[in-house]
Amino acid sequence: MLWKVTVCCGAWLLVLISSGAISAKKRDPRTVTFTRTLRTEKLGQVRSRSRRESWFGASNFAYCRQPLDQTDHETLDENTHETGFHGDDGSSFTLTWVGDGTGVILVLSTISAPLDTFYEGGSSRLYRSEDYGKNFHDISHVINNTFIRKDFGVSAGPGNSKQVILTADLPITKTEGGVIFTSEDTGVSFTSVSLPFHPAQPITFNFQNPNYLVAISTDGGLWLSLDFGNRWAKVHEGAHSFMWGGNITLYFSYSPKGTVEADRRGELFLKRTKDLGLTFTTIAENIFSFGYIGGFLFTSVMEKLESPRVIYVSSDQGDKFDRARLPSASTEQFYSVLDGDEDMIFMHVDKPGEDTYYGTVYTSDDRGILYSKSLERHLFGGEGKSDFTNITSLRGVYLTNVLEEDGGIRTVISFNRGGQWRLLKKPENVKCGANVKKCNLHIHGEHSRYNNITPMLPLTDPTAIGLVIAHGSVGESMTAMRPDVYISRDGGYTWFCVLKGPHHYSILDSGGLIVAVEAHKDRQINSIKFSTDEGQCWKSYNFTEHPIFFAGLASEPGSKTMNISVWGYRPEDDDQPMWVAVTIDFESLLTRECRERDYVTWLAHASEGGDSKTDGCVLGYKETYRRLRRLAVCKNGRDYVVIRKQTPCPCTMGDYMCDYGYYRHENSSECVKQADFKEETVEVCVNGVVEKLQTSGYRKVPSDKCEGGFSPLRRINAAHCGNSSLASSTSPNPEKPVGSQKLIAVCATVGVVAVVISVAILITVKKMISRPRPHAYLFSALRLADDDQCIHPDPGSQTSSNRGSYQADSDDVCLKAHHKYLISDRGEQ
Numbered sequence: 001m002l003w004k005v006t007v008c009c010g011a012w013l014l015v016l017i018s019s020g021a022i023s024a025k026k027r028d029p030r031t032v033t034f035t036r037t038l039r040t041e042k043l044g045q046v047r048s049r050s051r052r053e054s055w056f057g058a059s060n061f062a063y064c065r066q067p068l069d070q071t072d073h074e075t076l077d078e079n080t081h082e083t084g085f086h087g088d089d090g091s092s093f094t095l096t097w098v099g100d101g102t103g104v105i106l107v108l109s110t111i112s113a114p115l116d117t118f119y120e121g122g123s124s125r126l127y128r129s130e131d132y133g134k135n136f137h138d139i140s141h142v143i144n145n146t147f148i149r150k151d152f153g154v155s156a157g158p159g160n161s162k163q164v165i166l167t168a169d170l171p172i173t174k175t176e177g178g179v180i181f182t183s184e185d186t187g188v189s190f191t192s193v194s195l196p197f198h199p200a201q202p203i204t205f206n207f208q209n210p211n212y213l214v215a216i217s218t219d220g221g222l223w224l225s226l227d228f229g230n231r232w233a234k235v236h237e238g239a240h241s242f243m244w245g246g247n248i249t250l251y252f253s254y255s256p257k258g259t260v261e262a263d264r265r266g267e268l269f270l271k272r273t274k275d276l277g278l279t280f281t282t283i284a285e286n287i288f289s290f291g292y293i294g295g296f297l298f299t300s301v302m303e304k305l306e307s308p309r310v311i312y313v314s315s316d317q318g319d320k321f322d323r324a325r326l327p328s329a330s331t332e333q334f335y336s337v338l339d340g341d342e343d344m345i346f347m348h349v350d351k352p353g354e355d356t357y358y359g360t361v362y363t364s365d366d367r368g369i370l371y372s373k374s375l376e377r378h379l380f381g382g383e384g385k386s387d388f389t390n391i392t393s394l395r396g397v398y399l400t401n402v403l404e405e406d407g408g409i410r411t412v413i414s415f416n417r418g419g420q421w422r423l424l425k426k427p428e429n430v431k432c433g434a435n436v437k438k439c440n441l442h443i444h445g446e447h448s449r450y451n452n453i454t455p456m457l458p459l460t461d462p463t464a465i466g467l468v469i470a471h472g473s474v475g476e477s478m479t480a481m482r483p484d485v486y487i488s489r490d491g492g493y494t495w496f497c498v499l500k501g502p503h504h505y506s507i508l509d510s511g512g513l514i515v516a517v518e519a520h521k522d523r524q525i526n527s528i529k530f531s532t533d534e535g536q537c538w539k540s541y542n543f544t545e546h547p548i549f550f551a552g553l554a555s556e557p558g559s560k561t562m563n564i565s566v567w568g569y570r571p572e573d574d575d576q577p578m579w580v581a582v583t584i585d586f587e588s589l590l591t592r593e594c595r596e597r598d599y600v601t602w603l604a605h606a607s608e609g610g611d612s613k614t615d616g617c618v619l620g621y622k623e624t625y626r627r628l629r630r631l632a633v634c635k636n637g638r639d640y641v642v643i644r645k646q647t648p649c650p651c652t653m654g655d656y657m658c659d660y661g662y663y664r665h666e667n668s669s670e671c672v673k674q675a676d677f678k679e680e681t682v683e684v685c686v687n688g689v690v691e692k693l694q695t696s697g698y699r700k701v702p703s704d705k706c707e708g709g710f711s712p713l714r715r716i717n718a719a720h721c722g723n724s725s726l727a728s729s730t731s732p733n734p735e736k737p738v739g740s741q742k743l744i745a746v747c748a749t750v751g752v753v754a755v756v757i758s759v760a761i762l763i764t765v766k767k768m769i770s771r772p773r774p775h776a777y778l779f780s781a782l783r784l785a786d787d788d789q790c791i792h793p794d795p796g797s798q799t800s801s802n803r804g805s806y807q808a809d810s811d812d813v814c815l816k817a818h819h820k821y822l823i824s825d826r827g828e829q
Helices: 070-078 446-450 740-750 812-817
Strands: 002-008 031-037 080-085 092-098 104-112 122-129 154-156 164-167 179-183 191-194 213-216 222-225 233-236 239-244 250-254 268-273 281-293 296-302 309-314 335-340 345-350 358-364 371-379 398-403 409-414 440-443 468-475 484-488 496-499 503-508 513-518 527-531 537-542 549-554 563-571 577-585 599-603 621-628 643-648 656-658 662-664 671-673 681-686 689-695 698-700 707-709 714-720
Touching: 031 549, 070 080, 070 537, 092 154, 104 154, 213 239, 239 281, 250 281, 281 309, 281 335, 345 371, 358 398, 371 398, 371 409, 371 656, 371 662, 398 440, 409 440, 468 503, 503 549, 503 563, 513 549, 656 662
Parallel strands: none
Antiparallel strands: 002 031, 031 092, 080 577, 092 104, 104 122, 154 164, 164 179, 179 191, 213 222, 222 233, 239 250, 250 268, 268 281, 281 296, 296 309, 335 345, 345 358, 358 371, 398 409, 440 468, 468 484, 484 496, 503 513, 513 527, 527 537, 549 563, 563 577, 599 621, 621 643, 656 698, 662 671, 681 689, 689 714
């Protein structure tokens, strides 16, 4: 039995590519999908493996194991619930959490027709649990046993919404429109709605008001609903992609002529509506693609016919665009937004040349226009994946991998938002080989997971202060030897090896509880490990008498819960596979509520023996947290909130990044001028004002709050200039959309649209064709033959209950034919 495990949750990736299709999507953190592919031989049959696994080698440390006493074992037995989905032959199970803290899970079981048959569609079953997965009930009859789409069949409303949408899978050629089922009571009841179109992408909620829905049809129509899908109006033709911006602002790209592959030739227009489709404004022309992140709107634009593409950015919702200033960026390079917020952007610029697999990371100013070099030789693989990781458990920390000149891959970390990078320290409880000259810890990321070296990505959570869990190895560079699990409790400054071999892991109870399951490719499991002291010691619990082939872990997003579900399958008496879910409620074991004495005050970023005035100062201020004592055995609970105190610091060189045209040498805090940067002053025309920048090489990190101290020269002289920003095709009389009268009627029935303040980022994506760079060079020493007779996670998947990833692919043909510009964002996992 070969398993493919796919987890879609947490982080989201924003991509701008030369084909113009926006491969930007907010992956719903509530959704986890497990997929099964059957082997031809009978389940349970003993067989020999002709090829070895990718995980091999011996660990050179011993981890702390504590016995589970009989009383605790009996307590967990009483609060462990096993569900066997007898008779369900679905090839995939999609789990979706509905609402926050409701305990409601909808499970869609789907079996699709083989691709080599004439039979269209397939069949599905719908299950519902209202107690965090302890019990499931088949509710397929509620939706008349309709076949629900496997790819985007279940969509849950944002936040505390109890809303959910099921999208039926109907033959496009046989029906005039699609069918959806809507529920506003967490799936207790559903209403069938016939659509006047067939959805080509997931129906997307507005984050501020989940009654506002948007979708693109298979014929390119842009459709809006203002009453949770009951009525729809087509507001535009020829749409390629869309995304919500701030408040109820909606952006979408379209082809005015409906030309095939207009996105690949840069013939798209970018439009914006601020009134839910009543009027539109064209804000950019000749674009390939666009993206929205952290309040910045990016476009990939052809300024002149057959000219190279450039990136323009707007920080005012698209009223004005200015060209991003990226030094040393040739037309052969692609750009990738690695991370961003309202203050700054991390952008990767590929090294010139074909298949270089690395480039340079730049950081922007607070307007997203001027970019400075942050990190050289940043690894960006041929499969379009980067190891760039935001450590969300501690402010200002980022982790990634670099490809050194000797071919080695090494992990570096920054504690001040890319101002400086350093190698990771070797864990104290691990030894390196005798001939190793420089011994450091190296963390496995997307590339390793893609190449089946590790089953999971690094895991952090904002409520688990300082906690980082990741797979890694020690040595001069990264290897494919059997990776172990490492934990840092101070945001990445120090690490400890805590578990031997690859594992699937999850953070529960805001870091008060960690669970892990061994990752085996060809054998069944029946035990789960857990730790109440941030991984220092572990106990093991046998959760079933009948082992299962493991598929993945699932828990409610946000790490507040103390329930964890172990999913897998086992053969029934007829040797057919049966899906199994085992839910363990650890709240029964940790019954005591944490009290004030269970917490300790912790100064983040502090170093032993540091200066009392500057110790712990990062981005201009110190941050003191109240965090759980390591040896406190209690539960934080759902009401737990992170308590912190901030104190301003004097400015030092560490509060400054290198300015435009300057960079830092490795292991140096001094900013020096780039060799190819000749200008003494930099002129930028922004919103009709030319700015002449005179700098000594330093600019303060965006959002840095330091006061006094180090103050380098940086002067900007402004004067009027012609508007060099991207021309917007604005008009005093905005366009009326197609079918505007229908939409106005719908609006009248719904009521007056409220103006909402906070920003929404819900992104919908066209599925991209893979960017097939050869993999022979990158990780050539790490990739081993897969054992297709064994159980292993799919390379494009992740098993995690708290975080996830979204992999965006691109088109290499388009990359070579055009100068591809790719913008991607990695969000929380």
